[in-house]
Amino acid sequence: MFRILKKSLKTGRVTGQYAQPPQSRAALAPGAREKALPFKRSLVIREVDTGSCNACEMEMNALTNPVYDVERFGVHIAASPRHADALVVTGPVTVNMERPLKDVYKQTPDPKLVIALGDCAIHCGVFKGSYAVTGPVDRHIPVDVRIPGCPPRPAEILKVLEDIRSRSSSNT
C-alpha cells in the first residue's frame, strides 16, 4: 500500500503532457454542429473498426490513458452501440464488415453522430480499389465529422471532440 502511494506521489500528474496540435484539419458536414448540440456536456462513443490496420484503434485507446484522459471532457467510451451517442468508424469498409457496420448504425439510438476517423475511413487510403473493400464509410452511412491522418494523433482527435461540442454551445 505504502509502495503504491509512494509511486503515485513520485509520478505526479501527467495529464495534459502532450504537444498541442496545430490547426485542426477535421471537416464537418453541414448540420453536424446542430447534431452535436445535445452532447455538449456528455458524449458517449462507440468505436467500430471496419477494416483498419489497427493504428487508429491504438490512438483511440491512447485517448483513455492518463496523459489524454478523455473522460475529463465528459467523453466516455461505451461497450455497446446501444449506449452510444456517436460512432467512431475506422478503416475502409471491407466486404465482410459492410453488414455489421449497417447493423451497428441501426442499433445506435437517434440522435447520433458518425465520426470517420483516419484516412482509410475517409477515402480508403492505401486499400482503395481492392476487391475486398466496398468503399469509404460515407458510402454506407451518413458521416458528420471527418478526422484525417494516418493515424490522427490523439491530441488531434481530442481537439475535434472538443471543437464540435464547444461550437455547438456557442451556437445556442
Next chain:
Amino acid sequence: MTEPSSAERRIQPAFPDLIAERTSDRLVQFRVDKSRLPQLARFLHEKLEGRLALLFAVDCRPLEDKYEIQYLFSLNRQWVLVTVDILGQERLFTSITPYVHAAQWYEREIRDLFGLIPQGHPDLRRLVRHEHWPKGIHPLMKEFLWDKALGRQQGQYRFRHIEGEGVFEIPVGPIHAGIIEPGHFRFSVAGEPIMQLEIRHFWKHRGIEKLFEQQTVTSALPLAERVSGDTTVGHGLAYCEAVERLLQLDVPRRARFLRSLFLELERLHNHLGDVGAICNDTAYTLAHAHCSRMKEQVMQLNDQLTGSRFLRGALAIGGVVNDVSAIQRSELIDVLNAMEKDFAELESIIFANASLTDRLETTGVLTERTAWDHGVVGVVGRASGMDQDVRRDRPFAAYDELAVKVVSYRYGDVRARLRVRMDEIHESIRLIRDIHNTIPHGPLIAKWHHQPPAGAWALSAVEGWRGEILYFVMAGEGGRIHRCKVRDPSFVNWPAIQWAVVGNIIPDFPLINKSFNLSYAGNDL
C-alpha cells in the same frame, strides 16, 4: 564451413535421390513430385523436428503455366523450402494436415485464394472467403481482377456444435466491447467452463496480397507498413529485407543499427501497453494507468525522432530515412533509463498483489506440445518453452553484432506470457543502450538502379514484437510484384488460443486473449 549443407546432410540418408535445387547457408530448396510430398513433409516435421513456418501457393502464370505450392520448414537455423508443382488443369494437391497440424489454416487459405483443393484435409469449410462471397471467386488467381466488385450470395458458416443437457453456445462479435478489432468467437459452455471455442475471423480481409501485386517491388513499402498498424516497423522491415535481398542490395551499417533501434522502440511501446492491458483485464487499473503512461511516453519519443508515433515512413528500401543524432540518442537513453527504474518499481508492485497473481497463474495454459503442433511463434511460444527468436537464430538488421538474450518460460500460462513481455522490456532497453554505444558513422541509405529479374524471389524473417514475421516476395515483369506472401505471427497463433482457453471460465477469456494480444488485421490481410 560445414553448417551450410547441414539440413541437406540430414535429409540425404532418408531420401538419397533428392537433389537440392538451390543451396545457401540460409536456405535449401527441394522440388518434389506431389506424390512424395507427404512422406517428405512428415520426415521433416517428425524426424528432424522441423517447424512448418509457412505454406503458400504461387500462381506462376503467365511466366509458366503452373501453380507452385511452397512448404517452408524451419530446421535449426536453416530454412528448408519444399516446392511442389501443380501443372496445367490440375486443381488438387495432397493435404499434409493429417501429419502436420500447423498446415490446417494455410491449406484452407490456399483453397480460398487460389481454388486449389487440399485432398485429404479434414476441414474444408471456407476460411478467408465468408459465406456471402459468390462461388468460384479465388482472388489470387491471376485472371481475377484486383478491383472487381464481389457479388453476394446466401450462406452460413457451419460452426461445430456440442450438444447435450446444459450446454450453451455464446456468440461474441464481430463487433465486441472495448476499442478492439472485429472477430467472431463462438463458445460452447456448460456452466462457466469453456468446453470449446471456435474462432471465425477474416472480417477485415482487405485483399492486401492482391494489392501488393499492383505495385512495383520498390513502391509497396507504405502498404507493408499498414498490414498491421501496431507492427509498422516489423512489417516494413521484413518487406525491406526481402526486397533488398531481391535487389542484392547491401544496407549501410549505420542504417542497420537504426533499424534495430526502431524495432526495439516498437517492441517497447507495445509490450508496455500489453503489460498494462493484461493487468487491466484483471481489473487492476493502477498498473494499467502506469503502463499506458509509459507507453505514451515512448510513442511521444517516436514522434520526436521520426515525426510519426508509429515510426511510419522511417524505413526505406536500402536503408532508413531518419537519422538519429548522438544528442537525440543520449536524450533517449536518459528517458529510457528513468523508465526502466520506473517500470521495475511497478513490477514489484504488480507481483506483490496476491489477488492479481492468482488470476494470472494457471490461467490459459498453452502446453509446449500444443504450441509445437501449431508452430506457435514469438512471445506466446517463448512463454510455452519454445526457445526461438529470429533476432538470435537468423540475425537481420544489426542483430549479428548485438547479442540478444532470449527469454523463455515453461508454464505457458498468462503469467508466463506477462513475464516474457516484462523481461523483453528490460532486454529492449538494454539493446537500445548497446545500439547507442556501438552505432557506427556512415551513410543512411544505399542506392539501387536495377530491377529484379522476373521470377526472382526472396524470403525474409523479422522478429517483430509479436513474433516471427515472414515475407516472400517474387518479382514479375518490369519490376512489378508477382506474388507477395505476408505471414504475421498472429496467423499461426490464433488457432492455438482455441486450445489455451479450454477448461477456463468464460470471464477469463478476455484475459487470455489479451495475454496473446494477436493482430486481427495482420491475420485477415
